Amino acid sequence: MAAKIHGFKPYRVAALFHARRVVRKGAKAASRLMPKKAKSSNLIFWLVILFLFAPLFVLLLYSFNQSRSGEWTGFSFVWYQKLFLESPDLWRAFQNSVIIAFTSALMATALGTLAAVGTARYSFKLKSYVSTMSFIPMILPEIVVGVSLLVFFAGVGLKLGMLTVWIAHTTFNIPFVYLLVSARLEESDPSVVEAAMDLGATELQILFRVVIPMALPGIASAFLTAVTLSLEDFVITFFVSGPGATTLPLYIYSMIRFGVSPVVNALSAVMIAGTVLLVYPLRNFLKVFAAR
Amino acid sequence: MKRNLGPAYVAPQALWITVFFAAPLLIIVAYSFLQKGLYGGVEPVFSIQAWVDMANPTLLKVTLKTLWVSLAATIVIILLALPCGYSIARSKNQALRLFLVIVPFWTNFLVRIYAWISILGNEGFVNQALRFLGFRAEGFQFLYNQGAVVFVLVYMYLPYAILPLFSTIDKFDFTLLEAARDLGATRMQSYTKVMIPNIKGGVITAVLFTFIPIFGAYAVPLLIGGKDSYMLGNVIADQLTKTRNWPLASAISMSMTLLTAIAVFLFAFKKPKEQQTVKDIDPLSQPNGKTIEFLHRSPEQGKKKPSGKGAA
Numbered sequence: 001m002a003a004k005i006h007g008f009k010p011y012r013v014a015a016l017f018h019a020r021r022v023v024r025k026g027a028k029a030a031s032r033l034m035p036k037k038a039k040s041s042n043l044i045f046w047l048v049i050l051f052l053f054a055p056l057f058v059l060l061l062y063s064f065n066q067s068r069s070g071e072w073t074g075f076s077f078v079w080y081q082k083l084f085l086e087s088p089d090l091w092r093a094f095q096n097s098v099i100i101a102f103t104s105a106l107m108a109t110a111l112g113t114l115a116a117v118g119t120a121r122y123s124f125k126l127k128s129y130v131s132t133m134s135f136i137p138m139i140l141p142e143i144v145v146g147v148s149l150l151v152f153f154a155g156v157g158l159k160l161g162m163l164t165v166w167i168a169h170t171t172f173n174i175p176f177v178y179l180l181v182s183a184r185l186e187e188s189d190p191s192v193v194e195a196a197m198d199l200g201a202t203e204l205q206i207l208f209r210v211v212i213p214m215a216l217p218g219i220a221s222a223f224l225t226a227v228t229l230s231l232e233d234f235v236i237t238f239f240v241s242g243p244g245a246t247t248l249p250l251y252i253y254s255m256i257r258f259g260v261s262p263v264v265n266a267l268s269a270v271m272i273a274g275t276v277l278l279v280y281p282l283r284n285f286l287k288v289f290a291a292r
Numbered sequence: 293m294k295r296n297l298g299p300a301y302v303a304p305q306a307l308w309i310t311v312f313f314a315a316p317l318l319i320i321v322a323y324s325f326l327q328k329g330l331y332g333g334v335e336p337v338f339s340i341q342a343w344v345d346m347a348n349p350t351l352l353k354v355t356l357k358t359l360w361v362s363l364a365a366t367i368v369i370i371l372l373a374l375p376c377g378y379s380i381a382r383s384k385n386q387a388l389r390l391f392l393v394i395v396p397f398w399t400n401f402l403v404r405i406y407a408w409i410s411i412l413g414n415e416g417f418v419n420q421a422l423r424f425l426g427f428r429a430e431g432f433q434f435l436y437n438q439g440a441v442v443f444v445l446v447y448m449y450l451p452y453a454i455l456p457l458f459s460t461i462d463k464f465d466f467t468l469l470e471a472a473r474d475l476g477a478t479r480m481q482s483y484t485k486v487m488i489p490n491i492k493g494g495v496i497t498a499v500l501f502t503f504i505p506i507f508g509a510y511a512v513p514l515l516i517g518g519k520d521s522y523m524l525g526n527v528i529a530d531q532l533t534k535t536r537n538w539p540l541a542s543a544i545s546m547s548m549t550l551l552t553a554i555a556v557f558l559f560a561f562k563k564p565k566e567q568q569t570v571k572d573i574d575p576l577s578q579p580n581g582k583t584i585e586f587l588h589r590s591p592e593q594g595k596k597k598p599s600g601k602g603a604a
Contacts, residue, residue: 118301141508
């Protein structure tokens with residue numbers, strides 16, 4: 001019944017499928033005529049991937065090693081047990097890292113988003129100062145940022161601790177947020193904002209109901225990037241951290257430097273797994289990150 | 293009339309960047325011209341001692357070594373990253389390949405350094421394997437030399453080059469390569485004379501994003517290198533925390549900043565123009581002959597990749 005109404009005829013379907021087959025065959029024939037895809041670049045790519053992953057796999061393997069040395073003596077979960085049950089300092093460092101990461105990412109996202117909106121919508125005197133100054137910390141070697149902040153904190157008389165680490169992380173996160181949100185705002189349609197203004201929206205309404213919702217994917221990816229950068233940072237934190245503000249990378253550093261315990265292997269394996277779990281759901285957005 | 297609210301929006305960030313980034317840099321400039329304090333810090337007396345110290349032969353040697361290591365690592369990285377970026381851009385499954393590059397990239401920096409220590413260390417994976425195969429029992433020392441530092445630096449910063457190169461090559465129109473081949477170019481020529489000039493912006497970004505951080509490397513030479521593979525970053529840290537010569541640390545940091553600024557200005561000023569690939573230009577409005585291949589199709593068609601599965 002319903003089939004008749006929509007003009008559904010079996011022979012039409014058959015013809016359609018036949019046509020599709022013909023087109024596919026043609027496409028296949030055409031692709032044979034096309035020049036071959038570069039095989040050598042693919043080979044290099046897979047070798048590079050092997051190179052990038054090999055050390056991670058070795059760590060994974062070692063994390064299940066029973067012995068303390070590099071020699072393989074048997075499969076065991078002992079280092080995981082030590083990691084989760086007997087390493088309170090490590091978990092305190094982890095907690096510090098998470099606190100710093102989220103608070104500094106939040107601060108950087110707030111500041112960077114506002115500035116990106118300001119520079120995208122208006123032009124004013126200090127615009128080039130802001131955009132240049134917001135770009136440089138990203139490109140400057142981390143050690144310079146760390147050293148200058150340390151000297152600054154010493155000069156101002158601020159005691160090194162969680163606060164100084166938070167300030168430093170917010171500072172190096174701002175450029176990334178600013179850049180990512182600006183890129184997103186550039187893509188969005190300016191006439192939407194104009195329409196909102198024509199309809200009598202106030203500045204705050206435009207900001208919270210038009211501009212920010214439009215830029216939300218950019219803001220979200222900026223926040224995520226800031227969190228990961230902060231969790232990752234070692235060099236700058238190394239300089240501006242003080243007693244009681246040991247972050248996870250600093251803790252790992254001291255573990256590597258002063259007596260390696262295979263707990264590092266287990267921790268590394270957990271962190272690698274965490275990275276995979278974090279990146280995998282984002283795989284369809286990775287191009288955005290690549291383009292940053 | 294709408295009021296200009298730009299400054300109000302920008303003010304918080306401008307203030308933050310000024311206080312916590314510009315001011316510290318200015319303090320460093322000032323410190324490099326002051327006398328060193330007895331227990332760290334500085335005496336408020338003008339002195340160019342720090343800049344004179346910069347010229348001492350040991351420091352010059354470290355500077356040259358740092359430059360050499362950064363150059364070597366950057367060249368290897370770019371040579372590896374170009375084919376990788378190309379291969380990802382031409383792949384049917386871009387999302388998967390990007391995923392494979394980003395996982396090691398997002399894995400913690402120190403974990404990755406540590407991974408190489410546990411592979412190449414004296415008691416590491418490779419030595420254990422060699423011992424198992426019957427090589428000499430005391431093993432080989434792979435780490436703690438210049439070569440190991442370059443090797444691990446290449447490992448650490450390779451993704452920094454692959455990602456920008458991929459995103460520029462992805463915008464490149466590959467039919468230009470075919471056109472070049474049709475016009476008699478060899479395969480290599482079509483890459484070097486047609487593709488590379490078109491993706492120059494991406495190459496420059498990749499060079500900047502690898503050379504500059506490597507030049508300021510601190511953790512890798514500290515953990516992977518020996519005493520003789522110290523780089524400038526380590527000297528700064530030592531002057532700051534051990535020798536307590538703050539003016540010298542400031543002077544070295546300052547020169548590093550200047551070098552970065554020069555590199556960025558030299559390259560980045562040309563960047564916006566060069567980064568524009570042929571696809572970004574409306575083919576019909578372009579008078580030059582470069583875009584003849586496009587005349588039979590619209591720019592929208594050109595932008596869409598037939599296999600852009602992972603396109604965001």
